[in-house]
Amino acid sequence: MATITINGRQVEFTNEKNVLTIIRKAGIDIPTLCYQPELSTFGACRLCTVEDDRGRFFASCSEEPRDGMVIYTNTEKLRKYRKLIVELLLASHDRECTTCEKSGHCPLQNVALRLGVQDVRFQNYKERQPIDDSSYAIIRDPNKCILCGNCVRECNEVQTVGALDFAFRGSEATVSPAFNRPLASTKCVSCGQCRVVCDTGALTIKSHVDKVWAALNDPNTRVVCQIAPAVRVAVGEAFGMPAGQNSLYKLVNALHIMGFNRVYDTTYTADLTIMEESAEFLSRVAHKRHLPLLTSCCPAWVKFVDNEYPEFKRNVSTCRSPQGMFSAVLKEYYRAPEHNTSNKKTFVVSIMPCTAKKMEAERPNSYTYGEKDTDAVITTTELVQMIKQFGLDFASLTEESCDMPFGMGSGGGVIFGVTGGVTEAVLRRLVKDHNPKSLETIAVSGVRGNDGIKEITVPYNGMDVKICVASGLGNARKVMDAVKSGEKEYHLIEVMACPGGCVMGGGQPTRLDHKSVVEERDEGIYRTDRKMVLKKSNENPLMDFFYQNDIFKHKYHDLLHNHE
Amino acid sequence: MLDESYYRKTDEIIARYVRDARSLIPIMQDIQAEYRYLPGELLTYVAKEIGITEAKAYSVATFYENFSFEAKGKYVIKVCDGTACHVRHSTPVLEAFWKELGLSKKKHTTDDMLFTVETVSCLGACGLAPTIMVNEQVYPSMSPEKAVALIAELRGNG
Numbered sequence: 001m002a003t004i005t006i007n008g009r010q011v012e013f014t015n016e017k018n019v020l021t022i023i024r025k026a027g028i029d030i031p032t033l034c035y036q037p038e039l040s041t042f043g044a045c046r047l048c049t050v051e052d053d054r055g056r057f058f059a060s061c062s063e064e065p066r067d068g069m070v071i072y073t074n075t076e077k078l079r080k081y082r083k084l085i086v087e088l089l090l091a092s093h094d095r096e097c098t099t100c101e102k103s104g105h106c107p108l109q110n111v112a113l114r115l116g117v118q119d120v121r122f123q124n125y126k127e128r129q130p131i132d133d134s135s136y137a138i139i140r141d142p143n144k145c146i147l148c149g150n151c152v153r154e155c156n157e158v159q160t161v162g163a164l165d166f167a168f169r170g171s172e173a174t175v176s177p178a179f180n181r182p183l184a185s186t187k188c189v190s191c192g193q194c195r196v197v198c199d200t201g202a203l204t205i206k207s208h209v210d211k212v213w214a215a216l217n218d219p220n221t222r223v224v225c226q227i228a229p230a231v232r233v234a235v236g237e238a239f240g241m242p243a244g245q246n247s248l249y250k251l252v253n254a255l256h257i258m259g260f261n262r263v264y265d266t267t268y269t270a271d272l273t274i275m276e277e278s279a280e281f282l283s284r285v286a287h288k289r290h291l292p293l294l295t296s297c298c299p300a301w302v303k304f305v306d307n308e309y310p311e312f313k314r315n316v317s318t319c320r321s322p323q324g325m326f327s328a329v330l331k332e333y334y335r336a337p338e339h340n341t342s343n344k345k346t347f348v349v350s351i352m353p354c355t356a357k358k359m360e361a362e363r364p365n366s367y368t369y370g371e372k373d374t375d376a377v378i379t380t381t382e383l384v385q386m387i388k389q390f391g392l393d394f395a396s397l398t399e400e401s402c403d404m405p406f407g408m409g410s411g412g413g414v415i416f417g418v419t420g421g422v423t424e425a426v427l428r429r430l431v432k433d434h435n436p437k438s439l440e441t442i443a444v445s446g447v448r449g450n451d452g453i454k455e456i457t458v459p460y461n462g463m464d465v466k467i468c469v470a471s472g473l474g475n476a477r478k479v480m481d482a483v484k485s486g487e488k489e490y491h492l493i494e495v496m497a498c499p500g501g502c503v504m505g506g507g508q509p510t511r512l513d514h515k516s517v518v519e520e521r522d523e524g525i526y527r528t529d530r531k532m533v534l535k536k537s538n539e540n541p542l543m544d545f546f547y548q549n550d551i552f553k554h555k556y557h558d559l560l561h562n563h564e
Numbered sequence: 565m566l567d568e569s570y571y572r573k574t575d576e577i578i579a580r581y582v583r584d585a586r587s588l589i590p591i592m593q594d595i596q597a598e599y600r601y602l603p604g605e606l607l608t609y610v611a612k613e614i615g616i617t618e619a620k621a622y623s624v625a626t627f628y629e630n631f632s633f634e635a636k637g638k639y640v641i642k643v644c645d646g647t648a649c650h651v652r653h654s655t656p657v658l659e660a661f662w663k664e665l666g667l668s669k670k671k672h673t674t675d676d677m678l679f680t681v682e683t684v685s686c687l688g689a690c691g692l693a694p695t696i697m698v699n700e701q702v703y704p705s706m707s708p709e710k711a712v713a714l715i716a717e718l719r720g721n722g
Contacts, residue, residue: 164616167626177617178611179604186619 002067007074020048023073029514031082031111033089033199034148035061037516038499039157042149047111077306079115082171084174087114093123094143108146110512129174135181136362137190137355137506138459139510144173147203151194157549158499159473161304162392171494175202186421186428187307190326191300191497192355192379192506205355207508209386215375216259216346222334222344225255226326226406230502231380233524234517239394239508242518244524249399251383256400258390260349265402267409268392269326270416270425272546273297274537277319277561279421285465285491290315292468292483292490295422296562297321299360300497300506304473309480316441318561323357323415324349324366327373328405328559329552336551347489353417356497365562368479379507387445407543411529412537418525419466419471420447420454420499423494428536430460439535448526450500450518453479467492472499535562566605574606578613579674588624592631607633629684635690637680639718642697646686653707654694660708661673664703664715665666678714 001012011026020042023030032243033045041063041449050060053070057078072078090112097103129142152175153162163186177186193202194512215223229508232248241247247445248265255263296302296317305312321534327348333339334346335347350357353379360366385442387394401407414424428434429441446456447467452475456467468490470476472528482488498504503521511517534540546552552559577594579588591610597600602625611621625631643649643658661667661681665674684697688693692704696711701712 104664122581156617156620162619163622165617165619167619167623169627169629176619178622 001064003072004065004067004069006362007072008013013065014293016065017069019050019063019065020070020477022065022104023048023050023060025070028073030060031114032514033107033111033146034150036153036197037041038119038152039153039197045089047082047259049078049199050212051078058079067490075409076461078425078554079159081560083115084116086115086117087120089146090117090120092124093146094124094141095120095447099183099308100144101204102144102198105261105510105512106201107199108246112358115267124323125171128417128534132182134184135188135190135206136184136359137192138181138188138195138205138207140176141202141204142174142176143202146200147173148199148200149175150197151175151203152192154197157290157474159189159191159193159497160477161187161189161473178541188473188540189300189303189307189473190356190359190506193498194506195355196504196508196510204359205379205381206358207385208358208378209389210380210381211336211376212349212386212551215349221347222261223259223344223347224264224330224347225260225351226264226266226269226323226330227351227402228257228266228323228353228502229414229421229525229528231351231383233417233503233521234353234380234508235383236395237511238439239387239515241395241457242520244520244523244527245527248528249401250394250526251286252402253392253397253400254387254390256393257392258386259487262403262406263410264326264406265413266326266331267408267413268324268540268542269417270330270413271340271410271537271540271543272325272329272560273319273322273416274412274425274429275420275543276325276556277317279428280317280319281492288296290449295494297422298356298496298502299354300365301473301476301495302355303356303359303498304476305480308477310483312480313486318364319359320560320562321357322413323360324351324562325560326406327366328368329546331368331373332555332559333406333551347375348373349373351375351380351383352377353380353502353508354498355379355506357507359411368558377463379505381507381509384509396498400434405542408540408542409536410537410540411532411535413540414532415525417502418448418522419450419496420469420494421501421525423447423456423467423492425537426492426531427458429538436535450522452499465492466490467494469494471496471501473497475499520526566603570599570603570606573607574609575613578610582589587602588616588621589628592625594629600640601632603633603635604624604633624701628693634673637676637678639678639698640680640682642682642684642687644685644687644689644695644697645683646690646693646695648690649694650687652693656708657694657696657706657711660711661715664712678719 003010003012013022016022031047034042043059048060049057050071050073132140139520152164156162167174217220233244236245236247237243252263294316330348358377361377366373372394412428415421424447431438452472454469459463470479502519583658590704607621611618645654665679687695693708696703696706
């Protein structure tokens with residue numbers, strides 16, 4: 001076994017791609033800013049520099065491990081260099097930390113704190129740049145950018161959108177869209193993954209928090225909300241709870257205390273989506289029209305198809321996303337005189353792991369009968385902020401259930417939060433029985449797991465149904481290029497723009513400890529599903545409440561589908 | 565908006581090279597040689613044609629001082645501000661050009677499109693400092709007086 005010696009201790013290694021990974025595995029969280037394991041190695045920030053036994057310095061992120069290496073991670077010189085690096089970065093950085101949204105969960109701030117940088121001797125000579133708030137989802141503040149390049153590599157390598165890149169050179173270098181155009185006029189799909197990897201407050205979520213408080217404080221407004229599946233397994237992290245723990249019921253209590261009149265569960269319309277999309281799928285298969293069917297739950301993906309594969313626009317499911325369906329149904333429900341005796345305005349808040357949902361809510365097809373369906377979208381990150389603003393001790397709250405008549409979903413609805421979940425829920429819907437064996441067969445069919453591209457073939461009514469599940473838009477591009485060239489044929493393609501699906505959405509809380517929580521959050525979703533009595537969307541009794549209800553009769557198409 | 569002829573010319577230029585990311589710089593150089601600047605619309609067009617993102621093309625074009633998105637004058641005056649020229653008083657030369665032509669750090673080209681004044685980091689002719697270039701012609705040992713005289717001479721040429 002090959003070994004390297006780190007600070008005098010021998011550490012074994014196998015196929016780690018760089019020295020940094022070995023150091024971290026050995027339990028030493030050496031600071032980094034530009035290093036993201038899933039992106040190409042950039043080697044720009046130099047914070048991971050280590051010293052070897054010959055007094056040589058090198059960036060451990062860019063160094064291949066060799067057997068017998070002897071390195072030190074915390075020498076006198078290294079401490080001095082690291083502090084100087086951070087000091088120089090801070091010198092040209094807008095350091096108004098107290099009014100920065102990122103404060104408290106900012107990697108740059110955290111590094112400065114950890115290394116004990118207490119003085120910045122250099123003046124900031126940079127001219128102030130205007131803030132770009134053109135996007136519905138993301139705010140870009142170039143004054144806070146430290147040029148780590150994480151967003152550029154995320155947008156180009158992982159998502160293959162390429163809305164952002166470096167521009168200019170030397171002291172004038174910036175990160176910006178082409179011609180420094182507003183983000184809203186680029187091919188940005190609002191996925192928010194740039195903001196997840198941003199080391200500073202240069203890329204942040206466009207907040208709807210104040211809008212929601214205003215509605216909550218207005219006595220003439222009925223504020224109702226829906227909570228997406230992936231939110232429940234991430235919100236607790238910000239309050240010291242373990243990653244992946246389902247804290248939906250604490251969250252419902254918190255929202256009630258904060259003044260929400262009704263708290264509903266988006267898994268309900270995830271079930272409705274399954275009903276509608278399965279029917280659409282079977283009809284397309286029967287008529288051999290517009291196949292493969294492309295899922296429409298993820299607005300960043302839908303926008304990506306618009307931008308990159310316009311010839312496949314008709315393949316996108318006409319179903320609204322669960323958010324879209326829910327908001328339209330809620331507005332219609334409270335429009336009915338018997339549910340609006342107080343004659344209040346209804347304000348629908350959607351609580352999502354996602355920044356792109358903010359963009360979806362503004363799309364022209366997110367209006368029903370002339371009224372906007374979703375009034376505000378707050379991400380998990382904004383939700384955490386609201387809970388803190390209100391002053392709740394979240395972790396110690398008692399648990400409450402969601403409200404009726406839209407507070408119940410099936411396991412099929414819950415698993416929408418992970419990549420492959422929509423497909424698994426469709427398959428559950430299509431199997432005739434609900435015995436555990438059939439469900440187990442589906443679970444192990446290859447639909448689960450965090451591979452970027454998964455292919456599944458399922459026998460159904462004498463035919464082989466070919467399904468592809470992709471997460472991450474770079475993977476989606478590979479799949480679509482293969483379909484376009486005729487190399488691959490599928491009946492159904494499920495895409496979630498964020499690698500790993502909604503649990504890793506662009507609006508989820510970020511961490512400072514360089515740990516990936518995708519597995520914990522996935523497990524949190526599947527654990528929740530295992531505890532659900534109802535696994536199949538079509539067995540949710542509230543489906544009947546909807547489809548048999550006079551309020552919604554003859555409006556299924558208007559409420560549940562997009563119509564151009 | 566550029567008229568159609570610009571795009572046809574750009575098609576011609578693109579056809580000289582492999583349709584690939586690596587052809588970006590030679591294509592941009594040819595466009596700039598044709599029009600004395602790199603029209604932004606054409607950069608967007610080239611990016612699409614050779615299959616790279618617009619932001620990437622912009623990244624490369626802005627990295628090199630040599631590419632310009634602004635239309636340039638008939639006479640492009642490059643004032644060297646490299647170390648050697650700087651210590652031998654290139655700044656007064658630059659300021660003389662600015663004053664004579666009504667230009668500044670922000671405004672590079674005269675309204676009649678006759679002159680563009682820009683600074684460059686080194687012309688590689690340090691022995692002749694302070695040095696300038698007008699289009700392809702090198703002018704050594706410049707002074708503010710010589711700068712004023714040169715402008716008068718070039719104006720005389722029309």
